[in-house]
Amino acid sequence: xxxxxxxxxxxxxxxxxxxxxxxxxxxxxxxxxxxxxxxxxxxxxxxxxxxxxxxxxxxxxxxxxxxxxxxxxxxxxxxxxxxxxxxxxxxxxxxxxxxxxxxxxxxxxxxxxxx
Numbered sequence: 001x002x003x004x005x006x007x008x009x010x011x012x013x014x015x016x017x018x019x020x021x022x023x024x025x026x027x028x029x030x031x032x033x034x035x036x037x038x039x040x041x042x043x044x045x046x047x048x049x050x051x052x053x054x055x056x057x058x059x060x061x062x063x064x065x066x067x068x069x070x071x072x073x074x075x076x077x078x079x080x081x082x083x084x085x086x087x088x089x090x091x092x093x094x095x096x097x098x099x100x101x102x103x104x105x106x107x108x109x110x111x112x113x114x115x
Contacts, residue, residue, distance in 0.1 A: 013060040015071055020091035022056070022071050034058055042072060042091065043098035047105045051077040054098035061087055074101050 012024040016034035025031040034040070040056035053075050060069035072094035076084040086101065088094040 013063055013069070015058050015060070015069065017056055017058075017091075022069070022090075025058075031058055042094045043074075043102075045098075045102055047102060048109055049079070050105050050109075052098065052101045052105060053077070054094050054101075056091070056094070072097075074098050076101055076105060 014025040014028060014031035015022040016025050016030060017023075017037070017040060025034065035058055040058070042054040042056065044053045045051070054072065056072055058071065060071060061073070062068075062070050068089045070087045070089055072088040072091065074084075074086045074088075074094065074097050075082050084101070086097050088097055
């Protein structure tokens with residue numbers, strides 16, 4: 001084990017889900033097949049007119065340059081347009097982040113109603 005920042009690069013940047021665990025794909029075609037699965041959706045909710053969607057992306061958003069891959073994303077859509085985005089390494093982090101984003105939007109709506 002080395003200390004300090006990660007300086008290598010992983011060859012694998014494409015992943016698939018096995019249950020809730022992300023595992024490397026053997027090739028690009030396997031990765032493409034996994035994206036068709038509805039099981040990659042961690043959460044998808046509407047709070048009023050705001051949509052909160054959290055998904056498994058299957059491609060490392062660090063592009064292999066950091067020690068751990070970033071594979072999940074929560075997007076908040078306002079008026080049909082992306083407004084906020086958070087990314088995560090694991091399903092559990094994504095699930096927690098999704099719940100936090102939903103709570104944030106609900107609090108914003110409640111605050112506007114109480115103004």
